[in-house]
Amino acid sequence: MAAGILSNGKCTTASAVFGTWACILLFLVLATASAYAQSSAPVGSISAIQGKVTITHAGKTAGAVFGNPVQVGDRIVTAPASNVTVTLSDGTQLALTESSDVVLDKDVLNPDGSRADTSVNLLAGSLRSVVRHAPGNAPNYQVYTPNASAAARGTDYKTDYYRDVDRKDRRGCREYTDVSVDEGVVEVKNTRDPNAPSVTVKKGQKTTIPCGMMPLSPSPATIAAIGVLGAAGGVAIGIGVYGGTGGFGNPEPPTTFSR
Numbered sequence: 032m033a034a035g036i037l038s039n040g041k042c043t044t045a046s047a048v049f050g051t052w053a054c055i056l057l058f059l060v061l062a063t064a065s066a067y068a069q070s071s072a073p074v075g076s077i078s079a080i081q082g083k084v085t086i087t088h089a090g091k092t093a094g095a096v097f098g099n100p101v102q103v104g105d106r107i108v109t110a111p112a113s114n115v116t117v118t119l120s121d122g123t124q125l126a127l128t129e130s131s132d133v134v135l136d137k138d139v140l141n142p143d144g145s146r147a148d149t150s151v152n153l154l155a156g157s158l159r160s161v162v163r164h165a166p167g168n169a170p171n172y173q174v175y176t177p178n179a180s181a182a183a184r185g186t187d188y189k190t191d192y193y194r195d196v197d198r199k200d201r202r203g204c205r206e207y208t209d210v211s212v213d214e215g216v217v218e219v220k221n222t223r224d225p226n227a228p229s230v231t232v233k234k235g236q237k238t239t240i241p242c243g244m245m246p247l248s249p250s251p252a253t254i255a256a257i258g259v260l261g262a263a264g265g266v267a268i269g270i271g272v273y274g275g276t277g278g279f280g281n282p283e284p285p286t287t288f289s290r
Contacts, residue, residue: 073100074138075119082113082129106134109156121146122163123172131156136175146171159189162215170215179208179240180222187214188232204242211237211252219246 077084077099084095087106095107101117109115109131117125119138123146127133132154139147146164149172162183164170170183176192191209198207210219212232220229223243230246232238237252 073102073120074135075101075117075123077101077115078118078124079114079116081115083110084108084113084115084127085110101135103135103138106132108132119149120144123149124161125151126159126161128157128159131158133158149173150175152176153190153192155192155194157189157191160187162186175222176208176240178206178221178223178243179210179246180220181208181210182218184216184218184231188212188217198241201241204244206242208240209237210240210246221245 077086077095077097080095080097085092085108086095086099086101087093087108088102088104095115101107101119107115107117107127109127109129111129113129115127117127117135119125121140121144125133125135133156134152134154136152137148137150139149141147151158151160151173152175154177158174160172160174160183162170162172164172164186170186172183174181174190176190177194179192181188181190189209189211192207193209194206196205196207198204201207210217210232212234214234216234217232218229219232219238219240221227221240221243224245227245230238230249232249235251235253236249238246238249240246
């Protein structure tokens with residue numbers, strides 16, 4: 032009772048029962064292989080690095096170096112006085128400051144190379160996102176922390192997540208997500224309460240999500256440049272600002288890599 036599996040993209044069978052199950056099995060195998068191939072393909076690379084940075088892929092952790100490929104599921108951690116920039120295949124850039132921890136959860140592209148859906152999980156520290164998207168298309172980019180989400184409706188914003196810290200104006204809370212917007216608009220909400228309203232943070236504004244509370248009303252903010260953009264539209268990409276408020280605080284000028 033042999034069964035032909037595929038013929039011109041369709042199942043052909045000599046047995047209505049065994050042929051159907053053979054086709055289903057083959058479809059599952061091919062679908063799994065395709066999903067694995069997509070998930071294991073690089074979606075970006077490390078375009079600037081300074082200090083000690085590690086990258087964990089498939090359970091194995093190693094020191095990161097300039098040019099390292101980055102895949103979905105990779106975890107990137109920066110040590111004190113260290114920083115790193117990851118450039119995704121569509122040109123979007125993620126800049127991590129010192130003592131930060133991030134996982135690239137999802138990065139799906141449309142057939143034309145534009146972003147379909149990207150999400151990043153910030154577990155600690157500070158992440159600046161410079162989001163590339165075609166005019167008229169939604170950015171479809173989100174940063175998650177353990178207590179908040181920040182969905183880009185624009186291009187350039189900074190997300191910070193801190194635990195076990197005290198702030199004078201919030202007694203009893205020791206967990207905070209801060210979001211500040213340099214360009215565009217970001218929709219921010221508390222992920223622990225799906226019914227809680229979100230807030231819209233516009234250019235030049237910031238908000239804070241304390242513990243499990245709803246985001247505070249946006250207020251004016253100033254973001255110091257982290258330097259993820261290079262000259263000539265990205266020909267030279269590196270960390271261009273050091274020291275001062277909002278920078279990396281390194282005593283020596285950082286290295287800028289050209290490619």
